[in-house]
Amino acid sequence: MITHAMEDYLKTVYLLQEGQEKVSTSAIAQQMEVSAASVTGMIRKLAAMGLLNYASYQGVELTEGGKKIAQEIIRHHRLLELYLVEIMGFSWDKVHDEADKLEHVISEEFEERMSEALGHPTTDPHGHAIPAKDGALQEVAYATLTEVDAGSSATVQHVSDNDPEMLRYFDQLGLLPGAVVHVVAKEPFNGPLRLKVDQTEHFVGREVAGNVFVSPQIT
Protein backbone atom coordinates (compact mmCIF):
# COMPACT_ATOMS: atom_id res chain seq x y z
CA MET A 1 0.00 0.00 0.00
CA ILE A 2 1.19 3.48 -0.85
CA THR A 3 0.90 5.95 2.00
CA HIS A 4 0.73 9.72 1.88
CA ALA A 5 4.26 9.92 3.25
CA MET A 6 5.54 7.69 0.47
CA GLU A 7 3.84 9.86 -2.10
CA ASP A 8 5.56 12.88 -0.61
CA TYR A 9 8.95 11.22 -0.88
CA LEU A 10 8.36 10.18 -4.48
CA LYS A 11 7.23 13.66 -5.37
CA THR A 12 10.25 15.23 -3.74
CA VAL A 13 12.68 12.87 -5.44
CA TYR A 14 11.02 13.49 -8.76
CA LEU A 15 11.32 17.26 -8.43
CA LEU A 16 14.90 17.11 -7.18
CA GLN A 17 15.78 14.70 -9.95
CA GLU A 18 15.16 17.22 -12.72
CA GLY A 19 18.54 17.68 -14.30
CA GLN A 20 20.54 15.17 -12.25
CA GLU A 21 19.70 11.50 -12.33
CA LYS A 22 20.81 10.71 -8.79
CA VAL A 23 19.43 12.40 -5.71
CA SER A 24 21.23 12.30 -2.36
CA THR A 25 19.69 11.35 0.95
CA SER A 26 20.57 14.70 2.43
CA ALA A 27 18.99 16.66 -0.39
CA ILE A 28 15.74 14.83 0.26
CA ALA A 29 16.07 15.34 4.01
CA GLN A 30 16.66 19.05 3.59
CA GLN A 31 13.82 19.54 1.14
CA MET A 32 11.35 17.64 3.30
CA GLU A 33 12.61 19.01 6.61
CA VAL A 34 13.10 15.55 7.99
CA SER A 35 16.18 13.81 9.39
CA ALA A 36 18.48 11.96 7.02
CA ALA A 37 17.86 8.81 9.04
CA SER A 38 14.17 9.00 8.29
CA VAL A 39 14.93 9.38 4.61
CA THR A 40 17.13 6.28 4.61
CA GLY A 41 14.39 4.28 6.25
CA MET A 42 11.75 5.34 3.81
CA ILE A 43 14.00 4.96 0.80
CA ARG A 44 14.68 1.34 1.65
CA LYS A 45 10.99 0.70 1.82
CA LEU A 46 10.37 2.39 -1.51
CA ALA A 47 13.27 0.46 -3.06
CA ALA A 48 11.79 -2.80 -1.77
CA MET A 49 8.56 -1.83 -3.50
CA GLY A 50 10.36 -1.25 -6.75
CA LEU A 51 9.56 2.45 -6.89
CA LEU A 52 13.14 3.59 -6.90
CA ASN A 53 16.65 2.22 -7.35
CA TYR A 54 19.05 2.71 -4.56
CA ALA A 55 22.46 1.58 -3.45
CA SER A 56 23.94 2.63 -0.13
CA TYR A 57 25.73 5.96 -0.27
CA GLN A 58 25.06 6.20 -4.00
CA GLY A 59 21.88 8.20 -4.02
CA VAL A 60 18.49 7.43 -5.40
CA GLU A 61 16.77 7.29 -8.78
CA LEU A 62 13.08 6.73 -9.47
CA THR A 63 11.99 3.72 -11.49
CA GLU A 64 9.29 4.10 -14.12
CA GLY A 65 6.73 2.99 -11.56
CA GLY A 66 7.94 5.56 -9.06
CA LYS A 67 7.92 8.30 -11.68
CA LYS A 68 4.37 7.51 -12.63
CA ILE A 69 3.17 7.95 -9.07
CA ALA A 70 5.19 11.13 -8.61
CA GLN A 71 3.72 12.60 -11.79
CA GLU A 72 0.24 11.76 -10.65
CA ILE A 73 0.78 13.60 -7.38
CA ILE A 74 2.35 16.58 -9.10
CA ARG A 75 -0.54 16.70 -11.52
CA HIS A 76 -2.92 16.72 -8.58
CA HIS A 77 -0.94 19.46 -6.88
CA ARG A 78 -0.78 21.76 -9.84
CA LEU A 79 -4.35 21.25 -10.95
CA LEU A 80 -5.43 21.96 -7.39
CA GLU A 81 -3.42 25.17 -7.25
CA LEU A 82 -4.97 26.36 -10.45
CA TYR A 83 -8.46 25.31 -9.44
CA LEU A 84 -8.17 27.04 -6.09
CA VAL A 85 -7.05 30.27 -7.71
CA GLU A 86 -9.18 30.31 -10.84
CA ILE A 87 -12.40 28.71 -9.72
CA MET A 88 -12.49 29.23 -5.98
CA GLY A 89 -10.84 32.62 -5.77
CA PHE A 90 -7.96 31.80 -3.45
CA SER A 91 -5.02 34.14 -3.45
CA TRP A 92 -1.84 32.98 -5.05
CA ASP A 93 0.17 32.65 -1.86
CA LYS A 94 -2.21 30.33 -0.04
CA VAL A 95 -2.77 27.62 -2.59
CA HIS A 96 0.47 25.73 -2.15
CA ASP A 97 -0.19 24.57 1.40
CA GLU A 98 -3.79 23.71 0.65
CA ALA A 99 -2.76 21.71 -2.41
CA ASP A 100 -0.07 19.89 -0.42
CA LYS A 101 -2.76 18.44 1.79
CA LEU A 102 -5.39 17.77 -0.84
CA GLU A 103 -3.11 16.22 -3.45
CA HIS A 104 -2.98 12.90 -1.57
CA VAL A 105 -6.65 12.63 -0.96
CA ILE A 106 -8.59 13.47 -4.10
CA SER A 107 -9.95 10.78 -6.40
CA GLU A 108 -9.26 10.36 -10.10
CA GLU A 109 -12.72 11.69 -10.77
CA PHE A 110 -12.01 14.80 -8.72
CA GLU A 111 -8.85 15.34 -10.72
CA GLU A 112 -10.70 14.87 -13.98
CA ARG A 113 -13.49 17.26 -13.07
CA MET A 114 -11.02 19.95 -12.03
CA SER A 115 -9.13 19.55 -15.27
CA GLU A 116 -12.36 19.83 -17.20
CA ALA A 117 -13.53 22.90 -15.30
CA LEU A 118 -10.21 24.54 -16.13
CA GLY A 119 -10.22 23.59 -19.80
CA HIS A 120 -7.43 21.01 -19.44
CA PRO A 121 -4.65 23.48 -18.67
CA THR A 122 -0.94 22.77 -19.00
CA THR A 123 0.45 25.37 -16.61
CA ASP A 124 -0.28 26.13 -12.97
CA PRO A 125 -0.54 29.61 -11.37
CA HIS A 126 3.15 29.60 -10.45
CA GLY A 127 4.11 28.89 -14.03
CA HIS A 128 4.92 25.19 -13.53
CA ALA A 129 3.97 22.68 -16.17
CA ILE A 130 1.09 20.33 -15.35
CA PRO A 131 1.89 16.75 -16.36
CA ALA A 132 -0.67 15.20 -18.69
CA LYS A 133 -2.97 12.52 -17.34
CA ASP A 134 -0.44 9.78 -18.07
CA GLY A 135 2.33 11.50 -20.00
CA ALA A 136 5.47 13.02 -18.65
CA LEU A 137 5.94 16.57 -17.64
CA GLN A 138 8.42 18.60 -19.57
CA GLU A 139 9.74 21.46 -17.59
CA VAL A 140 12.21 23.63 -19.41
CA ALA A 141 15.28 24.48 -17.37
CA TYR A 142 14.90 28.22 -17.08
CA ALA A 143 17.54 30.60 -15.81
CA THR A 144 17.03 32.44 -12.56
CA LEU A 145 16.94 36.18 -12.25
CA THR A 146 20.40 36.14 -10.70
CA GLU A 147 21.80 34.87 -13.99
CA VAL A 148 20.37 37.62 -16.14
CA ASP A 149 22.91 40.23 -17.28
CA ALA A 150 22.52 43.81 -16.20
CA GLY A 151 20.82 45.69 -18.98
CA SER A 152 18.87 42.68 -20.20
CA SER A 153 15.19 41.89 -19.93
CA ALA A 154 13.53 38.56 -19.23
CA THR A 155 10.07 37.09 -18.87
CA VAL A 156 9.08 35.43 -15.62
CA GLN A 157 8.21 31.79 -16.31
CA HIS A 158 7.61 30.48 -12.85
CA VAL A 159 8.58 31.11 -9.28
CA SER A 160 9.46 28.84 -6.44
CA ASP A 161 6.24 28.11 -4.62
CA ASN A 162 7.41 26.76 -1.30
CA ASP A 163 7.38 29.88 0.82
CA PRO A 164 4.09 31.80 1.14
CA GLU A 165 5.86 34.88 2.45
CA MET A 166 8.12 35.00 -0.56
CA LEU A 167 5.11 34.49 -2.81
CA ARG A 168 3.41 37.49 -1.31
CA TYR A 169 6.57 39.47 -1.85
CA PHE A 170 6.67 38.43 -5.53
CA ASP A 171 3.07 39.43 -5.80
CA GLN A 172 3.81 42.89 -4.42
CA LEU A 173 6.64 43.37 -6.85
CA GLY A 174 4.55 42.17 -9.77
CA LEU A 175 6.87 39.23 -10.38
CA LEU A 176 4.15 36.91 -11.69
CA PRO A 177 4.50 34.43 -14.54
CA GLY A 178 4.43 36.39 -17.77
CA ALA A 179 5.76 39.63 -16.27
CA VAL A 180 8.64 41.29 -18.06
CA VAL A 181 11.59 42.24 -15.85
CA HIS A 182 14.43 44.52 -16.78
CA VAL A 183 17.62 44.06 -14.82
CA VAL A 184 18.87 47.57 -14.37
CA ALA A 185 21.96 46.76 -12.35
CA LYS A 186 23.68 43.94 -10.54
CA GLU A 187 25.67 45.24 -7.65
CA PRO A 188 29.05 43.61 -7.25
CA PHE A 189 29.56 40.79 -4.80
CA ASN A 190 26.45 39.65 -2.94
CA GLY A 191 24.45 42.84 -3.06
CA PRO A 192 20.86 43.22 -4.25
CA LEU A 193 19.73 43.41 -7.85
CA ARG A 194 18.04 46.48 -9.20
CA LEU A 195 14.99 45.52 -11.22
CA LYS A 196 12.39 47.34 -13.21
CA VAL A 197 9.01 45.65 -13.29
CA ASP A 198 6.12 47.47 -14.86
CA GLN A 199 7.71 50.94 -14.72
CA THR A 200 8.64 50.57 -11.07
CA GLU A 201 12.12 49.96 -9.75
CA HIS A 202 12.90 47.58 -6.91
CA PHE A 203 15.93 46.27 -5.10
CA VAL A 204 15.78 42.56 -4.61
CA GLY A 205 18.11 40.30 -2.62
CA ARG A 206 20.19 37.65 -4.38
CA GLU A 207 18.44 34.79 -2.61
CA VAL A 208 15.05 36.08 -3.60
CA ALA A 209 16.11 36.55 -7.22
CA GLY A 210 17.29 32.95 -7.28
CA ASN A 211 13.71 31.83 -6.82
CA VAL A 212 12.44 33.61 -9.91
CA PHE A 213 12.83 31.59 -13.09
CA VAL A 214 12.93 33.44 -16.36
CA SER A 215 13.54 33.07 -20.06
CA PRO A 216 15.07 35.80 -22.26
CA GLN A 217 12.38 38.13 -23.46
CA ILE A 218 11.26 37.50 -26.98
CA THR A 219 10.21 40.74 -28.59
Add this chain to the structure above:
Amino acid sequence: MITHAMEDYLKTVYLLQEGQEKVSTSAIAQQMEVSAASVTGMIRKLAAMGLLNYASYQGVELTEGGKKIAQEIIRHHRLLELYLVEIMGFSWDKVHDEADKLEHVISEEFEERMSEALGHPTTDPHGHAIPAKDGALQEVAYATLTEVDAGSSATVQHVSDNDPEMLRYFDQLGLLPGAVVHVVAKEPFNGPLRLKVDQTEHFVGREVAGNVFVSPQIT
Protein backbone atom coordinates in the same frame (compact mmCIF):
# COMPACT_ATOMS: atom_id res chain seq x y z
CA MET B 1 -2.94 17.58 18.62
CA ILE B 2 -6.13 16.38 17.01
CA THR B 3 -5.62 13.66 14.44
CA HIS B 4 -7.89 12.63 11.60
CA ALA B 5 -8.78 9.46 13.45
CA MET B 6 -9.86 11.47 16.49
CA GLU B 7 -12.01 13.66 14.30
CA ASP B 8 -13.68 10.55 12.91
CA TYR B 9 -14.45 9.30 16.39
CA LEU B 10 -15.89 12.63 17.48
CA LYS B 11 -18.00 12.82 14.35
CA THR B 12 -19.32 9.30 14.86
CA VAL B 13 -20.15 9.90 18.50
CA TYR B 14 -21.89 13.13 17.61
CA LEU B 15 -24.07 11.48 14.99
CA LEU B 16 -24.87 8.48 17.19
CA GLN B 17 -25.63 10.79 20.07
CA GLU B 18 -28.65 12.35 18.37
CA GLY B 19 -31.55 11.40 20.57
CA GLN B 20 -29.67 9.52 23.30
CA GLU B 21 -27.13 11.30 25.45
CA LYS B 22 -24.90 8.28 26.04
CA VAL B 23 -23.27 6.27 23.29
CA SER B 24 -21.89 2.78 23.89
CA THR B 25 -18.46 1.54 22.96
CA SER B 26 -19.94 -1.18 20.80
CA ALA B 27 -22.19 1.20 18.89
CA ILE B 28 -19.13 3.24 17.97
CA ALA B 29 -17.17 0.10 17.07
CA GLN B 30 -19.94 -1.15 14.83
CA GLN B 31 -20.45 2.17 13.09
CA MET B 32 -16.74 2.65 12.44
CA GLU B 33 -16.04 -1.00 11.63
CA VAL B 34 -13.32 -1.18 14.23
CA SER B 35 -12.87 -3.45 17.23
CA ALA B 36 -14.37 -2.46 20.55
CA ALA B 37 -10.89 -2.56 22.05
CA SER B 38 -9.72 0.12 19.64
CA VAL B 39 -12.68 2.25 20.60
CA THR B 40 -11.89 1.96 24.30
CA GLY B 41 -8.32 3.03 23.66
CA MET B 42 -9.25 6.05 21.63
CA ILE B 43 -12.05 7.07 23.96
CA ARG B 44 -9.67 7.23 26.89
CA LYS B 45 -7.40 9.50 24.92
CA LEU B 46 -10.25 11.79 23.91
CA ALA B 47 -11.50 11.86 27.50
CA ALA B 48 -8.02 12.85 28.69
CA MET B 49 -8.16 15.71 26.20
CA GLY B 50 -11.49 16.86 27.60
CA LEU B 51 -13.39 16.23 24.39
CA LEU B 52 -15.80 13.73 25.88
CA ASN B 53 -16.92 12.45 29.27
CA TYR B 54 -16.55 8.81 29.92
CA ALA B 55 -16.74 6.34 32.76
CA SER B 56 -15.95 2.66 32.30
CA TYR B 57 -18.90 0.62 31.07
CA GLN B 58 -21.11 3.73 31.16
CA GLY B 59 -20.81 4.93 27.62
CA VAL B 60 -19.64 8.22 26.26
CA GLU B 61 -20.91 11.78 25.89
CA LEU B 62 -19.29 14.65 24.06
CA THR B 63 -18.27 17.77 25.96
CA GLU B 64 -18.93 21.18 24.44
CA GLY B 65 -15.41 21.16 23.07
CA GLY B 66 -15.92 17.78 21.47
CA LYS B 67 -19.23 18.81 19.98
CA LYS B 68 -17.70 21.86 18.45
CA ILE B 69 -15.08 19.82 16.62
CA ALA B 70 -17.64 17.26 15.51
CA GLN B 71 -19.89 19.98 14.13
CA GLU B 72 -17.00 21.48 12.25
CA ILE B 73 -16.23 18.15 10.59
CA ILE B 74 -19.86 17.49 9.78
CA ARG B 75 -20.15 20.95 8.30
CA HIS B 76 -17.11 20.20 6.14
CA HIS B 77 -18.57 16.89 5.07
CA ARG B 78 -21.95 18.21 4.09
CA LEU B 79 -20.69 21.31 2.36
CA LEU B 80 -18.28 19.10 0.42
CA GLU B 81 -21.04 16.76 -0.65
CA LEU B 82 -23.11 19.63 -1.88
CA TYR B 83 -20.18 21.31 -3.59
CA LEU B 84 -19.17 18.10 -5.35
CA VAL B 85 -22.68 17.57 -6.66
CA GLU B 86 -23.72 21.13 -7.44
CA ILE B 87 -20.52 22.75 -8.59
CA MET B 88 -18.36 19.89 -9.78
CA GLY B 89 -21.03 17.64 -11.23
CA PHE B 90 -20.40 14.49 -9.19
CA SER B 91 -23.18 11.97 -9.01
CA TRP B 92 -25.04 11.64 -5.78
CA ASP B 93 -23.70 8.22 -4.88
CA LYS B 94 -20.00 9.06 -5.08
CA VAL B 95 -19.79 12.15 -2.95
CA HIS B 96 -19.91 10.51 0.46
CA ASP B 97 -16.59 8.69 0.17
CA GLU B 98 -14.86 11.66 -1.39
CA ALA B 99 -16.16 13.95 1.35
CA ASP B 100 -15.05 11.49 4.05
CA LYS B 101 -11.48 11.95 2.92
CA LEU B 102 -11.54 15.66 2.22
CA GLU B 103 -13.39 16.71 5.37
CA HIS B 104 -10.27 16.35 7.52
CA VAL B 105 -7.98 18.19 5.21
CA ILE B 106 -9.59 21.37 3.95
CA SER B 107 -8.85 24.74 5.51
CA GLU B 108 -11.32 27.19 6.98
CA GLU B 109 -10.91 29.29 3.90
CA PHE B 110 -11.78 26.36 1.66
CA GLU B 111 -14.88 25.78 3.72
CA GLU B 112 -15.86 29.41 3.52
CA ARG B 113 -15.38 29.61 -0.23
CA MET B 114 -17.47 26.50 -0.80
CA SER B 115 -20.24 27.88 1.36
CA GLU B 116 -20.12 31.13 -0.57
CA ALA B 117 -20.16 29.41 -3.95
CA LEU B 118 -23.24 27.52 -2.83
CA GLY B 119 -25.07 30.53 -1.44
CA HIS B 120 -24.61 29.47 2.21
CA PRO B 121 -26.89 26.44 2.05
CA THR B 122 -28.43 24.71 5.05
CA THR B 123 -29.08 21.27 3.59
CA ASP B 124 -26.84 18.76 1.83
CA PRO B 125 -27.76 16.62 -1.20
CA HIS B 126 -28.88 13.74 1.03
CA GLY B 127 -31.24 16.04 2.88
CA HIS B 128 -29.09 16.42 6.01
CA ALA B 129 -28.87 19.75 7.75
CA ILE B 130 -25.58 21.63 7.45
CA PRO B 131 -24.46 23.06 10.79
CA ALA B 132 -23.85 26.80 10.72
CA LYS B 133 -20.29 28.08 10.93
CA ASP B 134 -20.35 28.01 14.73
CA GLY B 135 -23.94 27.20 15.63
CA ALA B 136 -25.41 23.81 16.33
CA LEU B 137 -27.08 21.60 13.83
CA GLN B 138 -30.71 20.91 14.37
CA GLU B 139 -31.72 17.71 12.74
CA VAL B 140 -35.36 16.82 13.18
CA ALA B 141 -35.92 13.20 14.15
CA TYR B 142 -37.80 11.97 11.12
CA ALA B 143 -39.61 8.66 10.83
CA THR B 144 -38.32 6.00 8.47
CA LEU B 145 -40.32 4.58 5.63
CA THR B 146 -40.89 1.38 7.59
CA GLU B 147 -42.92 3.33 10.11
CA VAL B 148 -45.34 4.85 7.62
CA ASP B 149 -48.80 3.28 7.63
CA ALA B 150 -50.03 1.53 4.51
CA GLY B 151 -52.23 3.93 2.59
CA SER B 152 -50.31 7.00 3.80
CA SER B 153 -47.95 9.28 1.91
CA ALA B 154 -44.76 10.91 3.09
CA THR B 155 -42.05 13.23 1.85
CA VAL B 156 -38.48 12.01 1.74
CA GLN B 157 -36.37 14.25 3.96
CA HIS B 158 -33.04 12.53 3.81
CA VAL B 159 -31.53 9.13 3.25
CA SER B 160 -28.70 7.29 4.91
CA ASP B 161 -25.58 8.14 2.98
CA ASN B 162 -23.17 5.44 4.03
CA ASP B 163 -23.63 2.88 1.30
CA PRO B 164 -23.05 3.98 -2.31
CA GLU B 165 -24.85 0.96 -3.67
CA MET B 166 -27.93 1.76 -1.67
CA LEU B 167 -27.70 5.37 -2.80
CA ARG B 168 -27.72 4.32 -6.42
CA TYR B 169 -30.73 2.17 -5.67
CA PHE B 170 -32.57 5.11 -4.10
CA ASP B 171 -31.66 7.15 -7.11
CA GLN B 172 -33.16 4.56 -9.45
CA LEU B 173 -36.35 4.47 -7.45
CA GLY B 174 -36.59 8.24 -7.32
CA LEU B 175 -36.30 8.26 -3.55
CA LEU B 176 -34.53 11.62 -3.36
CA PRO B 177 -35.07 14.33 -0.75
CA GLY B 178 -38.33 16.03 -1.58
CA ALA B 179 -39.91 13.09 -3.37
CA VAL B 180 -43.40 12.08 -2.31
CA VAL B 181 -43.84 8.38 -1.55
CA HIS B 182 -47.13 6.61 -1.15
CA VAL B 183 -47.03 3.39 0.86
CA VAL B 184 -49.42 1.14 -0.99
CA ALA B 185 -49.05 -1.91 1.17
CA LYS B 186 -46.95 -3.33 3.99
CA GLU B 187 -46.74 -7.08 3.72
CA PRO B 188 -47.02 -8.86 7.04
CA PHE B 189 -43.96 -9.98 8.95
CA ASN B 190 -40.65 -9.06 7.35
CA GLY B 191 -41.71 -8.85 3.73
CA PRO B 192 -41.10 -5.93 1.38
CA LEU B 193 -43.05 -2.70 1.27
CA ARG B 194 -45.01 -1.73 -1.80
CA LEU B 195 -44.35 1.90 -2.68
CA LYS B 196 -45.56 4.29 -5.29
CA VAL B 197 -43.04 6.94 -6.23
CA ASP B 198 -43.80 9.22 -9.11
CA GLN B 199 -46.55 7.03 -10.65
CA THR B 200 -44.35 3.93 -10.54
CA GLU B 201 -44.73 1.08 -8.10
CA HIS B 202 -41.79 -0.65 -6.44
CA PHE B 203 -41.20 -3.35 -3.89
CA VAL B 204 -38.60 -2.38 -1.37
CA GLY B 205 -37.05 -4.50 1.39
CA ARG B 206 -37.56 -3.57 5.03
CA GLU B 207 -33.89 -2.86 5.63
CA VAL B 208 -33.75 -0.52 2.67
CA ALA B 209 -36.88 1.31 3.77
CA GLY B 210 -35.33 1.83 7.19
CA ASN B 211 -32.71 4.02 5.58
CA VAL B 212 -35.20 6.45 4.08
CA PHE B 213 -36.25 9.19 6.47
CA VAL B 214 -39.55 10.89 5.87
CA SER B 215 -42.02 13.34 7.27
CA PRO B 216 -45.78 13.06 6.79
CA GLN B 217 -46.77 14.76 3.58
CA ILE B 218 -48.20 18.19 4.02
CA THR B 219 -50.73 18.89 1.29
Add this chain to the structure above:
DNA sequence: TTAAGAATTTAGGAATGCCTAAATCTAACT
Protein backbone atom coordinates in the same frame (compact mmCIF):
# COMPACT_ATOMS: atom_id res chain seq x y z
C1' DT C 1 -29.40 -15.42 43.65
C1' DT C 2 -26.60 -17.07 40.72
C1' DA C 3 -24.86 -18.32 36.38
C1' DA C 4 -24.86 -17.63 31.56
C1' DG C 5 -24.13 -14.45 28.10
C1' DA C 6 -23.18 -9.89 26.46
C1' DA C 7 -20.51 -5.85 26.73
C1' DT C 8 -16.37 -3.79 27.88
C1' DT C 9 -11.70 -3.36 29.22
C1' DT C 10 -6.88 -4.87 29.65
C1' DA C 11 -2.77 -7.02 27.80
C1' DG C 12 0.27 -7.79 24.34
C1' DG C 13 1.63 -7.09 19.60
C1' DA C 14 2.06 -5.22 14.75
C1' DA C 15 2.87 -1.49 11.27
C1' DT C 16 3.91 3.28 10.16
C1' DG C 17 6.78 7.18 10.37
C1' DC C 18 9.23 10.03 12.87
C1' DC C 19 13.36 11.08 16.17
C1' DT C 20 18.45 11.17 18.37
C1' DA C 21 22.86 9.16 18.99
C1' DA C 22 26.38 6.24 17.51
C1' DA C 23 28.73 3.78 13.92
C1' DT C 24 30.40 3.61 9.39
C1' DC C 25 31.61 5.04 4.89
C1' DT C 26 33.39 8.45 1.28
C1' DA C 27 36.06 11.93 -0.39
C1' DA C 28 39.25 15.43 -0.10
C1' DC C 29 43.49 17.48 1.47
C1' DT C 30 48.02 17.23 3.11
Add this chain to the structure above:
DNA sequence: AGTTAGATTTAGGCATTCCTAAATTCTTAA
Protein backbone atom coordinates in the same frame (compact mmCIF):
# COMPACT_ATOMS: atom_id res chain seq x y z
C1' DA D 1 48.64 6.88 2.70
C1' DG D 2 46.51 9.06 6.70
C1' DT D 3 43.48 12.06 8.76
C1' DT D 4 39.39 14.28 8.96
C1' DA D 5 35.00 16.42 7.83
C1' DG D 6 30.79 15.43 6.01
C1' DA D 7 27.30 12.24 4.43
C1' DT D 8 24.92 8.13 5.32
C1' DT D 9 23.32 4.21 7.73
C1' DT D 10 22.26 1.48 11.83
C1' DA D 11 20.36 1.02 16.37
C1' DG D 12 17.15 1.96 19.68
C1' DG D 13 12.99 4.60 20.92
C1' DC D 14 8.48 6.97 20.87
C1' DA D 15 3.66 7.95 19.39
C1' DT D 16 -0.30 6.59 16.77
C1' DT D 17 -3.77 3.40 15.64
C1' DC D 18 -5.11 -0.69 14.75
C1' DC D 19 -5.61 -5.90 15.99
C1' DT D 20 -6.66 -10.57 18.75
C1' DA D 21 -7.15 -12.98 22.92
C1' DA D 22 -8.02 -13.06 27.68
C1' DA D 23 -9.91 -11.02 31.78
C1' DT D 24 -13.36 -8.45 33.84
C1' DT D 25 -17.81 -6.32 34.72
C1' DC D 26 -22.60 -5.86 33.93
C1' DT D 27 -27.27 -7.67 32.90
C1' DT D 28 -30.82 -10.76 32.86
C1' DA D 29 -33.34 -14.77 33.19
C1' DA D 30 -33.97 -19.23 35.31
